[in-house]
Amino acid sequence: MAKTPLQFRHNGRDVALFVDGGTNLLVVLREMLGDVTPKFGCGQGGCGACTVLIDGEAHLSCLTLAEAVEGRAVETLDGIKTGPNLHPLQRAFAEGFAAQCGYCTPGMLMAAKALLDRNPQPSREQVVEAISGNICRCTGYEPIINAVLAAASSRASA
Amino acid sequence: MLELRKDIFADERDDNLNEVGKGTQRQDMLGHVTGTSTYFNDHKLQGMLHVRVVRSTQSHARLRRIDTSEAERSEGVRRVIRGADVPRNLNTLLSLINFGKDDEPTLAVDKVRYRGEPIVAVVAETLRAAAEAAAKVRVDYESLPSVFDVEEALKPGAPTVNETYPKNTFTYHERYDHQKLRFGDVERGFAGADHVLEQRYQMSPIEHAPVETNGSIAAPDTNGRYVVYTSTQALFFSLDTCAKILDLPSNTFHFIGGTVGGGFGGKVDTLTEPLAILAAMLTGRPVRYVLGREEEMQFGPPRGAERIYIKDGVMRDGRIVARQIRGYFDSGAYTRLSSYAVVKCAAHLPGPYTIPNVHGDIYCVFTNRTPATAMRGFGITGMDFALECQMDKLAHLIGMDPMEFRILNAYRDGDMKAHRREAKNTALIECVQVAAEKAKWPIREEFRRMSSRKDGGGARAAVPSTPREPAQPRSAPAQQRTSYDRGLSMPPQPDPPPQAPAPSPGHGATRFSSVFGTRRR
Ligand code: FES
Ligand code: FES
Numbered sequence: 001m002a003k004t005p006l007q008f009r010h011n012g013r014d015v016a017l018f019v020d021g022g023t024n025l026l027v028v029l030r031e032m033l034g035d036v037t038p039k040f041g042c043g044q045g046g047c048g049a050c051t052v053l054i055d056g057e058a059h060l061s062c063l064t065l066a067e068a069v070e071g072r073a074v075e076t077l078d079g080i081k082t083g084p085n086l087h088p089l090q091r092a093f094a095e096g097f098a099a100q101c102g103y104c105t106p107g108m109l110m111a112a113k114a115l116l117d118r119n120p121q122p123s124r125e126q127v128v129e130a131i132s133g134n135i136c137r138c139t140g141y142e143p144i145i146n147a148v149l150a151a152a153s154s155r156a157s158a
Numbered sequence: 159m160l161e162l163r164k165d166i167f168a169d170e171r172d173d174n175l176n177e178v179g180k181g182t183q184r185q186d187m188l189g190h191v192t193g194t195s196t197y198f199n200d201h202k203l204q205g206m207l208h209v210r211v212v213r214s215t216q217s218h219a220r221l222r223r224i225d226t227s228e229a230e231r232s233e234g235v236r237r238v239i240r241g242a243d244v245p246r247n248l249n250t251l252l253s254l255i256n257f258g259k260d261d262e263p264t265l266a267v268d269k270v271r272y273r274g275e276p277i278v279a280v281v282a283e284t285l286r287a288a289a290e291a292a293a294k295v296r297v298d299y300e301s302l303p304s305v306f307d308v309e310e311a312l313k314p315g316a317p318t319v320n321e322t323y324p325k326n327t328f329t330y331h332e333r334y335d336h337q338k339l340r341f342g343d344v345e346r347g348f349a350g351a352d353h354v355l356e357q358r359y360q361m362s363p364i365e366h367a368p369v370e371t372n373g374s375i376a377a378p379d380t381n382g383r384y385v386v387y388t389s390t391q392a393l394f395f396s397l398d399t400c401a402k403i404l405d406l407p408s409n410t411f412h413f414i415g416g417t418v419g420g421g422f423g424g425k426v427d428t429l430t431e432p433l434a435i436l437a438a439m440l441t442g443r444p445v446r447y448v449l450g451r452e453e454e455m456q457f458g459p460p461r462g463a464e465r466i467y468i469k470d471g472v473m474r475d476g477r478i479v480a481r482q483i484r485g486y487f488d489s490g491a492y493t494r495l496s497s498y499a500v501v502k503c504a505a506h507l508p509g510p511y512t513i514p515n516v517h518g519d520i521y522c523v524f525t526n527r528t529p530a531t532a533m534r535g536f537g538i539t540g541m542d543f544a545l546e547c548q549m550d551k552l553a554h555l556i557g558m559d560p561m562e563f564r565i566l567n568a569y570r571d572g573d574m575k576a577h578r579r580e581a582k583n584t585a586l587i588e589c590v591q592v593a594a595e596k597a598k599w600p601i602r603e604e605f606r607r608m609s610s611r612k613d614g615g616g617a618r619a620a621v622p623s624t625p626r627e628p629a630q631p632r633s634a635p636a637q638q639r640t641s642y643d644r645g646l647s648m649p650p651q652p653d654p655p656p657q658a659p660a661p662s663p664g665h666g667a668t669r670f671s672s673v674f675g676t677r678r679r
Contacts, residue, residue, distance in 0.1 A: 036200040037193030039419070041369040042451035049369050077193035090191040094183070102190030103197065103369045103419030137369050137420045 008069045010035065011079025025061040025069055026050045029076060037077035037106045041135070048134030051107035052076045058114035060133070077106040080113060089113055092151035093144070100138035107134050112148045121152055166585045166610065186417065195417040197370055198387040199448060203377050207236055209430075209437055209447035210288035212278040212295045213457060214270035217306075217526040218317065219299035221268055221277070228294040229280055234287030236441050238295075239279040241267035244436065245405035250493050251427065254398050259329075261322035262492040262529070264403055264432050270299070271319055271491035272528050274457030281437045281445060304526040308465055308486035311525050319491055319524040328489065328497045328522035335521070337504035341576040342515035342622035344471070347480025351471030353555055358467050358637040359544035363460035363488070366533055370419020372458060373448030376434040384435055385412045390428065391421040399428040400435055411435070423532030427459050427494055462496050462530025463488040464540040468548045471515075476558045476566045480515040481508040485541065487522050490529035495536070497522045502537030505577050509545040510586045511567040512614075514622055516576040554642045561594045562605045572615025580619065584610045 003018035010033060017032055026043075029035045029052070041049035043062045050062040053075040080087040089112050092098070099105040108131055115122055115130035122130070127148045136144065189195035226238045241247050241263055248260040266277045278295050282288035303317045310316055311326040318324050327335040348354050374388035390396040393415040401408035418425060430447040437445040449458060464487050471480035485503060489496035500522040507518040533539075553563035568586040575581050587610040594601045 031202060034202065036202075039197070039370065040199065040448075041371070044451060046451065047369055081192065086191065093191045094187045097184070097187075099187060099190040101368075101370070101418060101420045102186065102195045103417075105190045106193045109191065135369060137367055137422070 004067055006066055006070055008071060009073040011075055012073075019066045021067075023066045025052070025059075025064040025066050025074070028066045029061060029074070035076055035078050038110075039103055039106055041103070041107075046135070047104070048107040048111060048131075049104055051110045051134065053110055053114055056114065056117055058111045058130075075110070075113075077109055080109070087113070088155050089116065089148065089151040092147040092154065096143050096147035096150055098140060098143040098147035100136075100140055104134055104136040104138075104140070108136065108144055112144075112151070115148070116152055116155070120155060122148075124149065163585070163588065166588055167583055189417070197417050197419050198374055198389045198415075199370070199446070201375055201387045203375065203444035206375070206377075206444045206446055207281050207283060207437065207441055208285040208288045209433060209445060210280050210282070210285065210292040211276045211433070211447075211453075212280065212292045212297065213453075214266065214273055214275040214277055214297075214299075216270060216299050216301060217273045218302040218304040218319070219270050220302060221266060221270060221297065222300050223296075223298040224278060225296040225298075226278060228296070229278075229291040232282075232287070232291035232294055234283035235280060235291045236283065236443070237281040237437060238291075239265065239281065239433065239436060239440065241265040241277075243440065244403065244432070246403050249399065249403050251395075251399060251495060252493070252498060253402070254395065258493050258497050259322050261320050262494075269302075272526050274453075274528060275491070276433075279433050279437065279447075281441055306525050306527055308463075308488050308521070308523040308525060311523050312486075312521070317526075319526055323493075323524055326524045328493055328500070328524075330497075330501075337500050337518070337520045339504050339507050339516060339518035339520075339576055340624050340627070341517075341578075342480075343625050344469075344480040344482045344515045344517040347515035348469070348471040348482075351479050352474045353552075354469065354471050355548070355552060355555055355640065356467065356469040356638055357544075357548055357551065357640075358465070359547065361464040361466075361540040361543065363463045363527070363530065364533060365455055365458060365460045366420070366422040366424030367455065368418075368420030368422065368424060371449040371451060371454040372425055372429050373446070374430045374434045375444060375446045376431065376438040377444035378438055378442055379412060383410055383412055384438055385414065386431055386435060387414050387416075388431055389418055389421075389425050390415055390431070391418055391423070391425040392428075395426065396428040396431050400431050403432045404435060404439070422534055423461070423536060424458055427529075427531050429458070457528060459490070459494060459529050459531035461533035461536055461540075462490065462499065463527075464544075466541060466544040468544060470548060470552055472552050472556060474556055476553075476556060476563055478511060478513045478552065478567050480517075481511075481513045482517040483507055483519070483541075485518070485520040487520065487537075488527060488530060489522050489524055490527040491524060492529040493522070493524075494529045494531045496530050499532075499537030503541050506538050506541060507576055509542065509549075510569050510584065511564075512569040512573045512581075512618055513567070513576070518576075551640055551642045555640060559601065561590055561599055561601050564590050565601070565605045565608055568610065570610045570612070570614025570618070573618045574621055578621055581614070584614075586610060 007016045039049035041047035045060050045063045052061045111131050127145050230238050244264045247263045250258045250260050252258050280288045280292045305311045376386045379385040397413045434445050434447040467484040469482040472478050487496050500520045504520045508516045553560040569581045569584050573581045
């Protein structure tokens with residue numbers, strides 16, 4: 001199968017590799033780059049567990065052709081800490097018990113980050129809208145919404 | 159804020175619950191928010207192969223021929239596994255505790271019993287290659303009549319789903335076709351009741367739908383052992399199940415569990431590990447077998463459906479004097495854990511109430527549906543739904559407040575339960591009182607003053623005389639229309655004139671009155 005060269009920024013680092021035609025970004029991140037923070041839940045755009053940021057916007061990596069990120073910046077949960085310091089969203093999720101099994105958490109955090117990066121003071125409705133493509137089966141929506149709002153207000157007061 | 163009612167639970171446990179009521183961080187939280195919690199599928203091993211299973215497209219069929227020749231020649235395929243390759247191709251999960259007969263193959267050989275049953279496993283270099291090859295497997299089916307309804311499955315002449323259980327019911331203690339509970343005499347209870355209400359309840363199967371699908375990775379390890387990363391909820395249970403199916407000592411396997419991406423009961427069936435390990439054994443390579451989302455939703459085992467008939471005799475003053483329950487658990491094509499759910503269910507009857515005459519028959523039934531499994535309180539949850547719906551209907555029928563109706567009938571400490579154990583630390587009355595208070599639901603003073611620790615036991619601790627089973631023909635259960643079903647706004651029916659007196663003392667029904675004082679609104 002023909003291989004295509006691919007270059008993009010992965011959490012601030014330039015990466016270059018060859019991919020098979022048709023490979024999706026989730027497979028590139030998990031299997032080729034070893035970044036397992038985006039999760040596979042469905043492979044068909046139904047669950048949001050694979051959510052990553054592409055040039056700051058939330059995307060489902062399982063539905064994104066790897067070739068489509070050529071020259072762009074891809075951010076995953078692996079890249080949102082600053083050194084050892086947790087991102088305010090990570091802190092708020094931990095403090096607010098916004099994760100149970102943790103499987104939806106990377107996708108939730110990235111969807112929430114995309115929101116806060118463009119709208120630092122969202123309303124509750126905007127938070128709900130932002131994570132509406134992310135399924136949590138451990139009944140975590142209320143704590144998750146509250147954690148996103150808490151992160152927003154902690155950043156405002158910081 | 160958490161409120162500890164030590165007055166009720168004084169002898170239950172130490173008062174010093176250091177953690178309860180305080181916020182304590184979960185030990186895995188940091189891993190979750192940083193994405194470093196390791197799930198089975200986060201392990202990547204050198205030279206990993208992938209499994210795709212060919213599943214039955216039919217609900218019930220004989221397998222005439224399985225042609226894998228084209229699949230074997232397909233690009234990237236390393237091995238095609240058939241039933242004959244599985245060392246012990248028949249198992250039942252609870253055989254580990256000697257409960258039930260082996261009834262389910264890992265890969266179907268002569269027959270398929272539900273749509274989605276695994277027939278052949280293709281092992282290939284990539285998942286895509288495995289899927290493409292799987293599509294080339296030719297299965298020649300001879301369709302058989304299917305049965306999808308629990309009561310149809312019990313009729314004479316119904317197709318036999320699983321030859322291990324030719325009558326389509328699980329066999330208890332090597333001879334009984336269901337779980338039976340007898341306490342007092344329901345027929346006499348009904349005869350003396352002011353009202354008799356019979357209703358039918360039907361639960362749907364429920365898929366757990368964890369965000370992480372079922373899966374595992376198996377790899378050859380040093381010294382002839384195999385390491386297995388798995389999503390299982392029951393690590394040693396899965397390990398022993400694999401040891402049995404693969405006919406190897408259990409120390410051949412090093413199972414590594416860890417973080418489960420949502421389970422809820424749907425990850426105890428050891429769905430993927432035996433084939434992943436077998437593929438690793440047959441190829442000498444690490445192998446990954448993960449259910450796709452469609453497989454998880456369609457063929458992953460759900461909470462089984464239940465059909466429940468409840469017939470109650472109730473007095474105008476609110477006392478339930480007889481309760482008869484017939485329940486059918488849809489186990490699907492194989493036993494898995496439904497046999498056990500049925501036992502739990504029978505032990506739970508008649509719910510948390512003291513009723514002097516109880517009669518229960520609960521069946522574990524085989525149909526051509528996806529095998530059912532554990533899910534959060536399985537065996538109890540569905541039955542409780544039916545029982546509590548019934549309680550609301552009964553309260554409505556006699557024009558009593560549903561909360562007070564529950565308090566009146568609630569079991570109390572010292573009462574005899576239908577399965578002949580004394581009730582202890584019951585606390586249902588207090589739960590209802592607190593729930594009513596929190597919901598600002600007014601209940602009358604005398605019901606607010608009732609206590610689970612008062613007025614129980616005594617006559618209520620006796621086992622009523624229970625007749626030997628008369629050879630009574632099984633009457634067809636009924637579904638009565640009630641005004642409840644037509645909306646709560648309709649006033650309850652006026653009481654009919656009393657026809658029969660309440661059952662005589664000593665029989666068990668009227669002893670309530672001496673305890674509670676009878677009253678009605
Ligand atoms: S894995 Fe991408 S949306 Fe579910
Ligand atoms: S925490 Fe389990 S799916 Fe959200």
